[in-house]
Amino acid sequence: MKARRKLLINRKFQLSFLNYTCGIASIVFSVFFIANEYFFWKFNKYGISLGLPKTHFYFTLLTEQEKTMALVFTVSIIFIFAVLIFFGLYYSNKIAGPIRHLEYFLKKKAQEADNSHIKFRSKDYFHELEEPINQLIDRASK
Secondary structure (H helix, E strand, O other), X not given: OOOOOOOOOOHHHHHHHHHHHHHHHHHHHHHHHHHHHHHHHHHHHHXXXXXXXXXXXXXXXXXXXXXXXXXXXXXXXXXXXXXXXXXXXXXXXXXXXXXXXXXXXXXXXXXXXXXOOXXXXXXXXXXXXXXXXXXXXXXXXX
């Protein structure tokens, strides 16, 4: 049986990472929302400039389309935020995991005379740190 995988291992870093990611996404969504509102406002002004009555089919269609776009944006935003949160946790874990592993490894080294080498998980980032850390261990043990 495979061990349960914990995605949130460095709460401060990972939640900060998610806040920045969701903050940027919120700015992008706001820009699109404002652009959408501007688009329908321009079409509404155009209908008024033509002298169309408020009961004209043009305004009915415009209102229906505006409601449809609002629904599409809302569903899209919810879906995209869910995806951002999942992948934000997943990828921030690949950063926080090696740092956490290195922290525990160094604390263990400081407490006992052990010549073992550090090894990160295969899918983690920062594999380039393994070699210099292990060289330092080899040098210190001589």
